[in-house]
């Protein structure tokens with residue numbers, strides 16, 4: 001069988017740039033010379049997305065990211081939290097490294113910044129606050145303690161100790177009222193009476209949402 005060489009005719013199309021429309025620009029001559037060109041485009045968004053990257057340290061050594069359980073969250077593990085607010089929706093993303101591999105974690109946005117005491121981070125942030133909850137009385141009513149009214153970031157770490165979770169909720173945080181992400185002992189319960197609970201607090205990251 002004969003192979004017929006396929007000849008591809010390369011047609012070089014000369015594109016003649018005729019677009020030098022030199023229509024006189026309408027700008028008035030600013031002969032005053034009083035304005036210096038401010039041509040550096042400031043493209044960074046004002047409020048979002050915001051990123052908080054932290055390295056977990058034991059209590060007393062960090063306020064930004066504290067581990068209370070160095071088996072689950074070893075010293076030197078990292079947290080990266082991104083927040084985006086758009087059109088009334090809030091997107092929160094957690095990425096962790098150096099965590100205990102193949103382990104379930106619960107995680108939520110809490111109201112207070114982290115402290116040496118795991119309880120310092122306070123309760124979960126709720127969009128609609130459970131009227132039955134209060135000091136020392138966490139919200140366990142599934143009508144309020146649920147992943148639409150709170151931000152839940154439960155995940156399971158992989159073989160190498162990386163973890164990832166994201167959540168989108170149809171509301172924005174009230175300014176100054178959401179200040180941390182807490183990692184917990186196990187995934188979050190949805191049962192009435194214990195909804196929202198996820199066991200002991202293993203670690204905490206302070207984030208100004």
Ligand SMILES: [Cu+2]
Pocket residue numbers: 107108109110124182184198
């Ligand atoms: Cu929590």
